[in-house]
Amino acid sequence: MSAQIEKTERTATIAVLVDNEPGILARVVGLFSGRGYNIDSLTVAAVDAAQMRSRINIVTTGTEMVIEQIKAQLSRLVPVYQVSDLTREGPHIAREMAMIKVVATGESRVESLRLADAFRARVIDATTGSFVFELTGATDKLDAFIELMRPLGLAEVSRTGIAAIARGTRTI
Amino acid sequence: MSEPKSESGAEILIRALKDQGVEVIFGYPGGAVLPIYDALFNQNAIRHILVRQEGGAVHAAEGYARSTGKVGVVLVTSGPGATNAVTGLVDALMDSIPVICLTGQVPTHLIGNDAFQEADTTGITRPATKHNYLVRRSEDLARVVHEAFHVARTGRPGPVVIDLPKDILIAPAPYTEPSLATQARYNPRTEPDPGQIAKAVALLKSAHRPVIYSGGGVINAGPEASVLLNELVRLTGFPCTSTLMGLGAYPAKDPLFLGMLGMHGTYEANLAMHGCDVLLNIGARFDDRVTGRLNAFCPNAKKIHADIDPSSINKNVPVDVPIVGDAAAVLRALLAAWKADTQKPHTQAIAEWWRQIDIWRGKECLRFTQSMEKGAVIKPQYAIQRLYEISQEMNAKSGKETYITTEVGQHQMWAAQHFHFMKPNRWMTSGGLGTMGYGLPAAMGVQIAHPDALVIDIAGEASILMNIQEMGTLAQYRLPVKVFILNNEYMGMVRQWQELLHGGRYSESYSAALPDFVKLADSFHASGLRATSVDQLDDVIREMLTIDRAVIADIAVDQKENCYPMIPSGAAHNEMILGPEHETAEQSSRTAGVTDAGLALV
Ligand SMILES: Cc1ncc(C[n+]2csc(CCOP(=O)(O)OP(=O)(O)O)c2C)c(N)n1
Numbered sequence: 001m002s003a004q005i006e007k008t009e010r011t012a013t014i015a016v017l018v019d020n021e022p023g024i025l026a027r028v029v030g031l032f033s034g035r036g037y038n039i040d041s042l043t044v045a046a047v048d049a050a051q052m053r054s055r056i057n058i059v060t061t062g063t064e065m066v067i068e069q070i071k072a073q074l075s076r077l078v079p080v081y082q083v084s085d086l087t088r089e090g091p092h093i094a095r096e097m098a099m100i101k102v103v104a105t106g107e108s109r110v111e112s113l114r115l116a117d118a119f120r121a122r123v124i125d126a127t128t129g130s131f132v133f134e135l136t137g138a139t140d141k142l143d144a145f146i147e148l149m150r151p152l153g154l155a156e157v158s159r160t161g162i163a164a165i166a167r168g169t170r171t172i
Numbered sequence: 173m174s175e176p177k178s179e180s181g182a183e184i185l186i187r188a189l190k191d192q193g194v195e196v197i198f199g200y201p202g203g204a205v206l207p208i209y210d211a212l213f214n215q216n217a218i219r220h221i222l223v224r225q226e227g228g229a230v231h232a233a234e235g236y237a238r239s240t241g242k243v244g245v246v247l248v249t250s251g252p253g254a255t256n257a258v259t260g261l262v263d264a265l266m267d268s269i270p271v272i273c274l275t276g277q278v279p280t281h282l283i284g285n286d287a288f289q290e291a292d293t294t295g296i297t298r299p300a301t302k303h304n305y306l307v308r309r310s311e312d313l314a315r316v317v318h319e320a321f322h323v324a325r326t327g328r329p330g331p332v333v334i335d336l337p338k339d340i341l342i343a344p345a346p347y348t349e350p351s352l353a354t355q356a357r358y359n360p361r362t363e364p365d366p367g368q369i370a371k372a373v374a375l376l377k378s379a380h381r382p383v384i385y386s387g388g389g390v391i392n393a394g395p396e397a398s399v400l401l402n403e404l405v406r407l408t409g410f411p412c413t414s415t416l417m418g419l420g421a422y423p424a425k426d427p428l429f430l431g432m433l434g435m436h437g438t439y440e441a442n443l444a445m446h447g448c449d450v451l452l453n454i455g456a457r458f459d460d461r462v463t464g465r466l467n468a469f470c471p472n473a474k475k476i477h478a479d480i481d482p483s484s485i486n487k488n489v490p491v492d493v494p495i496v497g498d499a500a501a502v503l504r505a506l507l508a509a510w511k512a513d514t515q516k517p518h519t520q521a522i523a524e525w526w527r528q529i530d531i532w533r534g535k536e537c538l539r540f541t542q543s544m545e546k547g548a549v550i551k552p553q554y555a556i557q558r559l560y561e562i563s564q565e566m567n568a569k570s571g572k573e574t575y576i577t578t579e580v581g582q583h584q585m586w587a588a589q590h591f592h593f594m595k596p597n598r599w600m601t602s603g604g605l606g607t608m609g610y611g612l613p614a615a616m617g618v619q620i621a622h623p624d625a626l627v628i629d630i631a632g633e634a635s636i637l638m639n640i641q642e643m644g645t646l647a648q649y650r651l652p653v654k655v656f657i658l659n660n661e662y663m664g665m666v667r668q669w670q671e672l673l674h675g676g677r678y679s680e681s682y683s684a685a686l687p688d689f690v691k692l693a694d695s696f697h698a699s700g701l702r703a704t705s706v707d708q709l710d711d712v713i714r715e716m717l718t719i720d721r722a723v724i725a726d727i728a729v730d731q732k733e734n735c736y737p738m739i740p741s742g743a744a745h746n747e748m749i750l751g752p753e754h755e756t757a758e759q760s761s762r763t764a765g766v767t768d769a770g771l772a773l774v
């Protein structure tokens with residue numbers, strides 16, 4: 001009967017509203033490592049100074065049963081106010097920002113600038129031998145841009161991880 | 173909430189504890205907590221029990237909590253005091269026991285400097301507790317204490333650590349009344365969803381082969397939950413089984429009770445699980461010791477699972493009707509809905525189901541043979557049986573209540589099988605963590621809470637040595653705890669697995685160089701007794717129960733006895749091994765047939 005356990009995995013973007021107090025990030029990260037859950041991306045920042053709340057955005061992958069477990073486990077942490085599965089609860093937007101350093105001269109340098117323009121990446125630092133591009137967008141767009149830069153002299157990448165929010169009037 | 177008179181953090185702490193109804197603290201002093209000990213010295217409302225090792229303090233608080241339903245309180249110093257407490261904290265976490273553990277900490281300005289006796293206590297105990305706090309500001313102290321008690325006892329209970337830097341204990345602190353400390357951020361749901369209750373009742377009414385499987389959650393929900401469970405079982409006439417943690421919630425001697433289920437559960441309970449078509453789980457968590465191989469667990473059943481902790485639902489076993497709620501509230505709602513529902517249960521099918529269960533019962537899976545010849549070796553099961561019968565008989569006269577704690581091993585399983593619990597909160601054992609050394613300090617905590625009761629730690633000779641120092645605490649506070657050692661000179665449970673799964677290679681499982689337990693008792697100001705053959709057993713038990721101080725009874729039992737029935741790791745309920753009393757050729761071949769996957773399981 002219910003013995004057939006679902007094996008297919010999905011990716012979930014989960015928003016967690018927490019008290020901004022010491023140890024909260026360790027609690028969340030410890031929960032994931034202790035129980036063997038994946039973290040594909042995790043971002044955290046204070047979002048409400050008056051109420052001392054922070055928001056953690058987590059992207060994780062697992063079977064439906066594991067994702068439901070993750071949400072239930074997060075919900076039972078005392079400093080956690082709300083857990084929202086943005087992937088499940090309707091359309092949402094997820095963005096991340098990357099800074100990408102390309103060290104190149106000559107033809108490669110020109111090509112990197114041309115591609116950056118096509119991706120609407122901004123040049124935020126330049127020397128005669130390098131660029132730092134700033135690019136904001138969905139994760140796969142950033143991945144694609146970074147792949148294109150690889151043969152052109154990709155030297156370093158710094159990414160923020162994703163921030164996500166529901167579309168429309170809906171709030172968590 | 174500042175008061176005109178200025179009180180130190182330590183005094184504020186004591187005041188908050190009093191307002192939380194604390195009567196007893198189990199603790200051990202040290203530099204970082206001296207201000208608290210000073211504040212304790214100046215008052216009489218809270219009694220401090222000085223243990224002999226901090227690990228003992230936590231188990232004592234667990235015993236206190238489990239036998240009373242109150243929160244157990246522990247006080248230890250920084251560094252080693254806190255690290256010694258960790259095992260007990262995980263034990264309380266696994267078994268859902270409400271405990272507050274106050275730990276000393278180096279002063280705030282030294283935190284992070286590797287100061288003397290500094291440990292990252294909140295870091296170490298984060299996965300060992302339900303929640304923990306480091307108090308960094310005096311104005312947070314009272315509020316944190318109140319919230320900690322609320323967290324420890326609300327929802328699924330558990331241990332909470334409050335780490336207290338010494339400067340916070342010394343500096344003046346304001347007080348906050350419990351009523352003014354907001355508890356808004358932790359309010360788990362306790363009332364079940366009526367829609368889910370309706371679905372559950374519809375399923376229960378449709379059952380032909382139902383089973384009710386109850387767990388420690390029913391005990392945690394308070395004595396009323398046990399009364400309601402009794403009512404539901406009687407009203408439905410459904411067979412009822414229980415986890416190790418749930419024993420006593422339903423009276424063991426009742427004909428509707430199938431005994432404990434799981435790895436060392438009864439034949440009838442496990443086969444009823446395997447064959448049932450509707451399963452109602454109340455306050456149990458589908459632990460692997462209960463389910464056996466998951467893909468063969470209750471293969472034909474629709475499952476209803478009621479738990480106060482939503483993360484326990486659909487964790488190991490996907491269920492058809494999840495119900496989030498307190499066990500008492502769920503049982504109350506189920507009873508009301510069952511009565512209101514006009515649908516008739518399948519009485520005839522259920523009677524047929526009972527006939528099948530009675531055939532399984534007829535196996536008498538817990539049967540053993542005790543030779544009554546003079547000088548015959550004592551079977552461990554017989555020792556427990558006599559302990560049960562004689563204590564019942566003597567307590568019937570004296571009116572005493574009996575509380576049993578255990579260590580971990582074969583003796584623990586035999587105690588669960590052969591000591592019959594008729595009421596909740598009378599059985600204290602380390603279920604989830606399986607902590608050897610739990611029983612003696614836990615018994616100490618029980619005896620503190622119930623000074624006039626008969627408190628027995630059913631022990632193994634190996635386990636008892638893990639917290640034997642607490643004999644000193646028994647002596648100091650004149651606690652008449654009885655330690656009943658089933659001495660098989662082996663870590664019997666390890667020996668049993670080695671016999672069944674590792675070709676009889678008894679690697680490091682012999683209890684060599686044991687102390688003389690009679691002399692050991694004597695040196696700790698207790699009485700020591702010994703029985704080495706069956707003809708001595710009753711006299712030793714009677715004498716033990718008559719002596720009004722602590723006793724160690726060293727009962728030499730059959731060293732080769734194994735604990736059956738047994739579901740080997742990785743096997744299904746219907747692949748249970750019965751003992752030599754029931755041995756057939758087919759079964760002994762199964763013993764050898766443990767799969768590689770099963771061998772890897774604990
Ligand atoms: C702290 C701890 N260490 C190790 C174990 C593993 N273990 C489980 S039962 C057992 C043997 C217990 O021996 P004893 O107390 O003599 O009990 P018996 O099984 O012989 O009744 C051991 C070592 C444990 N449960 N707890």
Ligand SMILES: [Mg+2]
Pocket residue numbers: 581632633634658659660661662663664
């Ligand atoms: Mg032993």
